[in-house]
Amino acid sequence: MNDSSGIGAFVLHVALLSLIAVGGVNTIVPELHRQVVEVQGALTSQQFADLFAIGQAAPGPNVLFVTLIGWQLAGATGALLTAAALCIPTCTIAYFVTRVWDRFKHARWRIATEAGVVPLTIGFIAASALLIAQAADGSVAAAAITTATAVFSYFSKFNPLWTLAAAAVLGFLGVV
Amino acid sequence: MSESLPATDGAMRPVPALSELFLGFLAVALSGFGGVLPFARREFVERRRWLNERDFAEAMALCQFLPGPNIVNMGVIVGSRFHGAAGAVCAVAGLVIAPLIIMMTCGALYARYGDLEVLRGPLAGLAAGAAGLLVTLAAKMTTPLIKAREPSPLAFALAGFVAVGLLRLPLYWVVLVLAPLSIGWAWWRLR
Numbered sequence: 001m002n003d004s005s006g007i008g009a010f011v012l013h014v015a016l017l018s019l020i021a022v023g024g025v026n027t028i029v030p031e032l033h034r035q036v037v038e039v040q041g042a043l044t045s046q047q048f049a050d051l052f053a054i055g056q057a058a059p060g061p062n063v064l065f066v067t068l069i070g071w072q073l074a075g076a077t078g079a080l081l082t083a084a085a086l087c088i089p090t091c092t093i094a095y096f097v098t099r100v101w102d103r104f105k106h107a108r109w110r111i112a113t114e115a116g117v118v119p120l121t122i123g124f125i126a127a128s129a130l131l132i133a134q135a136a137d138g139s140v141a142a143a144a145i146t147t148a149t150a151v152f153s154y155f156s157k158f159n160p161l162w163t164l165a166a167a168a169v170l171g172f173l174g175v176v
Numbered sequence: 177m178s179e180s181l182p183a184t185d186g187a188m189r190p191v192p193a194l195s196e197l198f199l200g201f202l203a204v205a206l207s208g209f210g211g212v213l214p215f216a217r218r219e220f221v222e223r224r225r226w227l228n229e230r231d232f233a234e235a236m237a238l239c240q241f242l243p244g245p246n247i248v249n250m251g252v253i254v255g256s257r258f259h260g261a262a263g264a265v266c267a268v269a270g271l272v273i274a275p276l277i278i279m280m281t282c283g284a285l286y287a288r289y290g291d292l293e294v295l296r297g298p299l300a301g302l303a304a305g306a307a308g309l310l311v312t313l314a315a316k317m318t319t320p321l322i323k324a325r326e327p328s329p330l331a332f333a334l335a336g337f338v339a340v341g342l343l344r345l346p347l348y349w350v351v352l353v354l355a356p357l358s359i360g361w362a363w364w365r366l367r
Contacts, residue, residue, distance in 0.1 A: 020351050024246045026310065030340045031347035038344075046303075050290065053303040054282050060205045060275020061212050063245035067276065071283030079280050087272060090244025094252040095264055101238055108366055114241055115366075116359030119329040120351070121240075122317045123336020129310035130341040136303035145301060149308025154315055164305045171301020 006042060007074035007081065010035070014066060015085040019093070023121030025063040025086075029128035033135070036069055043072060049135035057164050142176045192226055194266045197255050200224055201270035204247075212247040212271075220254065227254070247271060328365070332358040 013035055021028045029052065036042050043051075051072070055065020063086060070082030104110045137143040149163050170176065192200060200219060207215045220226045227235065239249040248268055255267030289295060321329050332354065339350045 017347070018244045020243060020347065021245075022243050023240055025244070026313065028347060030344070034344060034346065047290070049303040049307070050286065050299045053299065053306040054286060055279070056306040056309065057302055058275065058278055058282055059207070060278065061245055061247045061271065063248070064272070064275055064279045067279050068283045068286065071280060072287060075287075076280060076284075079276075079283055083272065083276055086245065087248055087268065090242070091248060091252050091264065091268055094242050094244065094249040095256055095261065097242060098238065098253045098256060108363065112363035112366055113359050114237070115329075115362035116332075116355065117241060118317075119321065119332035120336045120354055120358055122314060122321065123333040123338075124340055124347070125310065125317065126314040126333070126337045127341030129307065129314050130337075132303070132310055133307040136300070136307045138300075142300060142304040145304040146308040146311065149305045150311035150315070153309055153312045160309050163309070164302060167301040167305025167308075168298040169301070171297040171299065171304070174297055176297060176300040176304060 006040065007070065007078045009040070010042075010070065010073055010078075011081045011085045014070075014082055015089050018086050018090045021090075022117050023125070025066065026128050027121055027124035030124070030131050032066065032069065033131055043069070045135040046138070047072070049132055052132055053136070053164075057161070057168075139176060141170075145170060145176065189225055189228070191258050192224070194259055194262060196224075197258065197263055198266040198270035200226070201251055201255075201267045202274060205271045205275050216247065216250055226258070328361055329358075332361070 014032075017028045017031055018025075033045070033048055037045050037048050048069075051068040052065050055062050055068060058064070064083070066086055067079040067082045070078035070080075072078075074081075101110075133143075133146050137146055145167050149167060152158075153160055153163050204212055204216050204219050207219075217232055221229060221232050235250060235253045238253060239246040242249045248271060251267035251271045252264040255263035255265070257263070259266070290299070318330075318333065321333065336350065336354055339345045339354070340347060
């Protein structure tokens with residue numbers, strides 16, 4: 001998928017998706033997977049999970065993992081275009097909303113909108129978790145690592161990077 | 177740092193220069209392994225004292241409501257609060273440029289060496305671990321809903337999960353149908 005139409009469609013898709021990614025980029029992971037893996041067939045499910053994991057492990061906003069997909073599709077240009085598509089439309093909206101938002105602090109529509117959006121965000125993040133787990137957990141050992149990571153990080157306050165590092169070491173030792 | 181701006185608690189707080197906004201967000205971006213927002217709180221509230229706890233909590237709530245990456249929205253909110261559009265651009269640039277270079281390096285390495293046998297193991301472990309962290313995030317966000325003992329938000333969360341995670345329906349259609357229902361329900365409950 002190194003043709004320009006592939007990256008063009010992907011960048012447009014990212015720009016549109018970022019506009020409905022209320023509650024962070026984790027909510028659009030299933031849709032990105034659907035497009036890139038299931039519809040375009042540009043990446044395998046395993047590659048998608050790899051890139052997501054690299055994005056989690058690298059410093060900086062996790063959202064930038066989407067630029068890794070752009071890189072796979074069209075190299076450096078693809079990555080830069082993806083980053084622009086991800087940031088520019090939503091930053092513009094944030095800029096204008098933040099100037100008027102305080103004015104409606106007690107408006108019923110604002111309270112209702114906030115209350116109504118939260119449950120959907122949670123549902124979509126849970127869907128992302130299922131999807132990445134299905135892509136990453138090809139073996140019993142991998143599924144056990146996912147479960148252990150989830151339980152450990154739920155109950156402890158350690159930086160999540162340590163759990164990721166432990167998972168990578170287990171993988172290196174050939175456990176997965 | 178000679179100017180000051182009244183914060184919501186009435187105390188005078190330092191107004192960061194554009195370069196300080198850039199550097200402050202750069203510091204947050206580079207220390208924020210595996211999620212940036214907790215580091216943002218420590219840097220802006222505790223260390224640099226640009227915001228008080230309440231300012232930060234309100235900015236957080238707005239970030240989570242706005243579409244797009246939460247921390248990037250935080251950059252726009254904090255940057256524009258002090259210096260309008262120029263502040264927003266400096267903050268977002270500080271946040272994105274260095275991680276983007278790192279990410280592009282990773283992308284190039286993965287494109288070239290991603291198939292190597294020696295990398296398969298660590299990458300598979302990393303991916304399995306990243307999946308676990310997502311499970312934790314979803315669980316932590318669900319806990320307050322369960323504690324509130326209100327069935328309707330849980331029902332909407334479940335509907336979103338089933339539609340996107342199990343049925344694999346396109347997100348646009350799911351949002352178009354579920355968002356008005358969920359917001360309308362919350363509106364009706366507020367009477």
